[in-house]
Amino acid sequence: MAFTLIYNGDNKLRGAIATLLQDDLAKVGIKVTPAGLDFNTMVANIRSVFDYDACLQGLGSAVPSDPGMGPNFWKSSGLTHYWDVAQPKPATPAEARIDAAFQSSLTTTDLAERKRAFHDMSQLMNDECFVIWLPTQLIRIPVRERFGNVHPSPMPPRILWNSAVLFDKHPGRKN
Numbered sequence: 187m188a189f190t191l192i193y194n195g196d197n198k199l200r201g202a203i204a205t206l207l208q209d210d211l212a213k214v215g216i217k218v219t220p221a222g223l224d225f226n227t228m229v230a231n232i233r234s235v236f237d238y239d240a241c242l243q244g245l246g247s248a249v250p251s252d253p254g255m256g257p258n259f260w261k262s263s264g265l266t267h268y269w270d271v272a273q274p275k276p277a278t279p280a281e282a283r284i285d286a287a288f289q290s291s292l293t294t295t296d297l298a299e300r301k302r303a304f305h306d307m308s309q310l311m312n313d314e315c316f317v318i319w320l321p322t323q324l325i326r327i328p329v330r331e332r333f334g335n336v337h338p339s340p341m342p343p344r345i346l347w348n349s350a351v352l353f354d355k356h357p358g359r360k361n
Contacts, residue, residue, distance in 0.1 A: 188217035189239035192231060195222020200242055203320065207242070232268055241268065251341065253291055253304050260288045260307060269316040280314045332356050 191207065193200040204220035211218050223231070231238045245259060245266065258264035262276040262285055276282035284307050291303035311317060327338040327345060334353045338344055346352075 187215070188219070190219045190221050191240045191242055192221045192223050192228055192238045193242040194225045194228050196225065200244070204242055233265060233271055246341075251339070253288065253307060257288065261285055278314070280310050280316075284310050332359070 191204055193204050195201065201220070201222055204218075204222075208218040208220055228241065228243075232241050245256070253260055256266075258266040261267060262270065262273045262281045265272055267273070270277050270281070273281075276285055287303045287306040287310070291300045291307070294300060294303075312319075325340050325344070329336050329338065329345065332355050334355045335348065335351045336345060337348060339347055341347075
């Protein structure tokens with residue numbers, strides 16, 4: 187088996203990841219040819235030309251992460267729904283279920299219901315292998331116990347994303 191993996195060539199991290207994937211997959215007999223493209227050519231390939239086997243990219247997220255901020259990725263009609271871009275309607279039953287779970291997550295303020303909807307979306311995404319998630323680095327963020335309402339995020343700004351509600355549990359105390 188062999189395939190070409192496109193990525194935005196000006197991104198050194200993606201180039202390194204592409205090489206890592208090439209080396210690792212070669213160990214199991216799969217030939218990967220990394221192809222760094224300029225960003226606009228890569229986007230044209232994945233959104234309209236469809237001249238690629240696989241694409242390595244990163245998708246941003248809100249802080250805190252919230253699937254409601256990513257309709258272009260999750261919804262079958264989205265422009266970054268890369269496994270079948272901008273469909274007029276879901277092409278598979280799994281995509282229809284993801285669309286329904288996404289809509290459910292938008293129409294409730296119940297955190298448990300939103301988490302359930304996101305879990306369902308993620309499970310369907312993983313079961314169908316529409317995308318392959320790559321690991322991210324482990325980040326440890328030290329914070330003194332004296333600060334309250336701190337909920338670190340793996341995405342920048344790691345601690346200050348909710349700065350309006352952070353507080354000092356012991357104001358006036360040094361330390």
